[in-house]
Amino acid sequence: MSLLDGILSGDPAAVSRAITIVESDPRGEAARRILEVASARGGKALVVGVTGPPGVGKSTLIGRLCDEMASRGRRVSVLAIDASSPFSGGAFLGNRIRMEESLHRHGVFMRSIAARGSTGGLGGSVWGALRVLSAAGYERVIVETVGAGQSDVDVMGIADVILVVVAPGFGDLVQALKAGILEIADAFVVNKADLPGAEELARYLEEVSAGRPVLSVSAASGDGVGRVVDYLEGTRGSRRRDERAAAAVRVAVEEILREEANELMSTQRAREILGEVASGAVSPREAADRILALRGREK
């Protein structure tokens, strides 16, 4: 069986390898072919973004959501996004431990993706992975990010609906909200609802949520998880999908332009032009125009 057939028949090993390819070399020939076939198959998974500060219990919650969705007959998969170390490029991936039992029980496919320090490229990798998962027949894909701020906003650009998870007792909540997570939420999930402070937190969020739902759960016991899934099944997705799509596309455009700029700057002709700028013969702006004029010629 070829890799492409494997994707379409939902074989986890094929799906996994396909994600590797679209993630590692998104504009290579193999990735292009995979995405072509995947797109032709169609299929559109509802992409549920789950984000929030570390320690609020996202993984336990996701495990519960998988249980609940699977028991309602949905095919579910999970993509977990982690930051790479800015120093080594290495990364710790995947918060699987807390949800492994749920994954295993229901045959949920989970994959971890490293952000590799790039802001724009990530959106592309995740998008490619989502196409593959959709083509493989997954109806729901949960995309998890660590809730560290701006990078989440980028990834979440391609989610259909975004849950922001919070819990009482996290001093850094205010920070997270400042980082822009508050604005991207379609709904808030207050986890650890049985702990002191949870009610106050829910009340506060209701005040600032401008009509967006605030759902209280205890991921540890499973209480309230059904209501979150009810909400997801009932929603038609985000009200702000256009804005988000624009943000995601902008990031991709910027990334392509940046890469192209790097290529152009490294050409022989560009280096000559740079020399002229250094000697004072040409202004930087004029040099830029001349370098941009080389596009499509020297490759």
Added chain:
Amino acid sequence: MFGSRPPRVLLAKPGLDGHDRAIYVLAQALRDAGMEVLYAGLFTPPEEIVEIAIAEDVDVIGLSLLNGQHMTSFPKVIRILRERGRDDIAVVGGGTIPPRDRRALEEMGITGNFGPGTPLDEIVEHIRARALEARRRKISSI
């Protein structure tokens, strides 16, 4: 095809053994050496380890046990990998492994089998080498 993708490693403890000092130290060293590191947690059965390794498309599975269960659990992991036809995932071992067991594991294709006091760099470089070797075996035709 795989671009500049860093080596991807899954660490696991496939037995009744909570001694995770070495796993956490190694995880940090591998991250700092530029690798992508996953940890499957404690008491993960061999079947689950292989499932995770395949779903995450890793290059190396690093197994650690200090409870004497290595001769039971390590071979299971490699057997399941073979059953699934995956010779493109390397298996590296570590723990309290006596020399005789070390040789037996090596023959099964489980390399390293590092004991306490092994310099970190030695382990990191061994894993990197095995990752590159596994990467070369990875099927890239679509």
Added chain:
Amino acid sequence: MPGIVAGYWGRKLGELEGGEEGKGRRGEPPDYVRWREEILEPWERATGVRSRGARTPSGVELREVYVPGDAGDPGMPGEYPYVRGVYPNMYRGRPWTMRMFSGYGTPEQTNRRLRYLVSHGETGLSLAFDMPTLYGYDPDHELAEGVVGVDGVSVSTLRDMEVIFRGIDVSRVSTSMTINAPAQVLLAMYVALADSRGVPRAALSGTTQTDMLKEFIAQKEFVYPPEVHMRLIRDMMEFCTREMPKWNWISVSGYHIREAGATALQEAAFTLADGFQYVEMGIEAGMDVDEFAPRISFFFDSGINLLEEVAKFRAARRVWATAMREKYGARDERSLRLRFHAQTSGYTLTWQQPLVNIVRTALEALAAVLGGTQSLHTNAYDEAYAVPTAAAAKLALRTQQVIMDETGVADAVDPLGGSYYVEWLTDRMEEGIYRYLDEIERIGGVLEGIRKGYFQREIARSAYERELRLRRGEEVMVGVNRYREPEGRGSIRFLRVDPSRTREAQVRRLEEVRRNRDGRRVREALSRYRDALERDENVMPHLIEAVKAHATLQEIMDVGRELYGRWREPEILRIL
């Protein structure tokens, strides 16, 4: 809550950092400054030989020398706050207990070993259990394959306990059981055994380790979520306080925390935090602190940095006594005395040049003795490979005997007391302990710290930092990163236990027990135990009934697994 003061640690820390007059706890004393300017620096300039920087493995920056202004008054032995020892005459009264941890294989093998020890006059027995027992599984469980009887004895029913203690009078020996997650079940078996022999429960003496907090923090031999284990420990505490006054229901353990990678300072701080958590548990259960606290004892690691270890033991005693009195309102001296067992470090043992381990163990044992330990286990030099051979274990015991009988360090109480350096370092450790206790309180206490992975991350980070220091050569392990020799592995002989034969024997007995017991009685006992769990009623009487009905360890532990699920660790790496 009665007797529990919030914000205590921060205030205590403020007191110490503010500096009490005459104690010289902060800053550089004038004697030192004069000496450095007039003697040291001119000498360094003249000779060109400069002092290297130094710090302890816990990160305490060290000066070249310490002077009278650095040392506070540590008080006297046997007197609050017990810095110099919990008893007035210490080893002049009697030597520390040389308690060697043992037990492996089948109950029959362990019984032979115990009887041998008893016939040689030993009255303090110490039992190690195998991995399936520690995790609450029977030997026929899939996860037990390959480890039955390997690291300790295998126990799954009362029948095994009866065999282990065949021919041993449990009213006359003291039995220490290194058991945690299923401690309540093993205690129930021991009580059931005594009941069947007509030995009064009040006559039983010994220890169950029972310290689950350090399991979540470090050793990871847990089964249920933390609050469930805490509740079972509370039941044990109440039961023992009522019916078994000579039983140490807990041994609060830093050993495993240290072995998992913590520094000496973290070991002391986290262990004390755990100890105080158990004290709060008892107070919350409505008991008077002096009713149960006298039975709390500790278990620490003794590492290779000799003087930091000594300072750690001394500081831990002072913090325990002070907080027990000031924060928890204890009045009974026995509640204030921090009594501890020590074991030499396992992670300092190397595969390379294994005979060097004998030297390390001797120095670590010396640290524990100079630190005032109540009992001591010395590791065998071959333990980096496997369970020790008899000869290696004997040599380890001989090491203690040399320290006790030949070196003379036991001839004066706290011989290092008053050393400028040791007193100063004791103060630094104490300060560091208060700093951690304050931080733990801020993150919401020990249980919340466990749920958030706080301790686990702190330890993982320290373990890695140590590896990096070794890699850079800032910390030295002889034979590992300095004075290396070509491959020396396999040069010593070591012991092998055959797990498959042990498993066969154990499964055979288990099946026989299952065949011969009254199934209905087992089911009823388990269901009463389940009811007690759900009603929050003390489970001990029901556990004793269940083991008497020959319910297996795993059957009993499964009741809780069904009710509460298994605990999965929080993520440690991702936010590291």
